[in-house]
Amino acid sequence: SRGLGELRAVTGKGMTSPQRTLFPSEKISMDWRQKRRPGAGLYNLGSTCYLNVILQCLTYTPPLANYLLSRQHSRFCDQQGFCMMCIMEDHVRKVLYSSAIAIRPRAVIRDLKFIGEFKPDIPGDAYEFLRCTLNAMHRACLSGSSE
Numbered sequence: 338s339r340g341l342g343e344l345r346a347v348t349g350k351g352m353t354s355p356q357r358t359l360f361p362s363e364k365i366s367m368d369w370r371q372k373r374r375p376g377a378g379l380y381n382l383g384s385t386c387y388l389n390v391i392l393q394c395l396t397y398t399p400p401l402a403n404y405l406l407s408r409q410h411s412r413f414c415d416q417q418g419f420c421m422m423c424i425m426e427d428h429v430r431k432v433l434y435s436s437a438i439a440i441r442p443r444a445v446i447r448d449l450k451f452i453g454e455f456k457p458d459i460p461g462d463a464y465e466f467l468r469c470t471l472n473a474m475h476r477a478c479l480s481g482s483s484e
Contacts (some may be wrong), residue, residue, distance in 0.1 A: 368399055373472035374433040378406050378439040382446055384460040391467045392442055395425065396432050405429040419451040 376396065395401055404410075406429060411423040418442040426446050431440055449455040453469030 352410070377435040377437045379432075380439050380441045380443055382443070385442070385446060387461045387463040388445065388449075388455070388466055389442065390463050391470060392428060392432075392445065394467075395470070396429050402433070403428055406433070414477070414480075416477065419448055420477045420480075421448075421452065421470065422477040424448060425470075426475060 379385075379392060381389060405422075405426045408426055411426050414420055414423055416423070427441060427444060445452075452473050453465065455461050455466060455469075
């Protein structure tokens with residue numbers, strides 16, 4: 338059985354037995370590991386409010402933020418070029434550790450073409466950006482695994 342929030346790579350079709358555990362459920366902290374003040378906001382760079390909303394939601398999701406702040410992924414990442422997990426690690430660190438009122442999410446905007454069919458000057462769909470971002474993060478987590 339799966340633990341709450343346990344990330345696993347699955348084989349074949351449907352819900353078959355896991356190949357490997359990406360992050361064990363007992364290491365997932367549902368609360369903030371340390372209390373902190375709210376981080377920086379995000380500037381709207383063109384028509385990027387849909388993107389900013391999703392980035393803020395992901396940044397302030399404690400289990401995900403705790404994992405990203407641990408740099409567990411980037412310490413072992415060997416992807417060349419685009420890696421959504423590494424981008425999210427950097428983004429969350431910038432937001433939560435910045436003393437600025439707001440920051441520009443330039444790295445995410447720079448790599449929009451790898452995330453999905455988005456252009457920074459055209460309004461997008463927040464749900465579609467979330468779906469594509471989570472898929473890109475999932476692919477990054479599985480990049481080191483074989484079928």
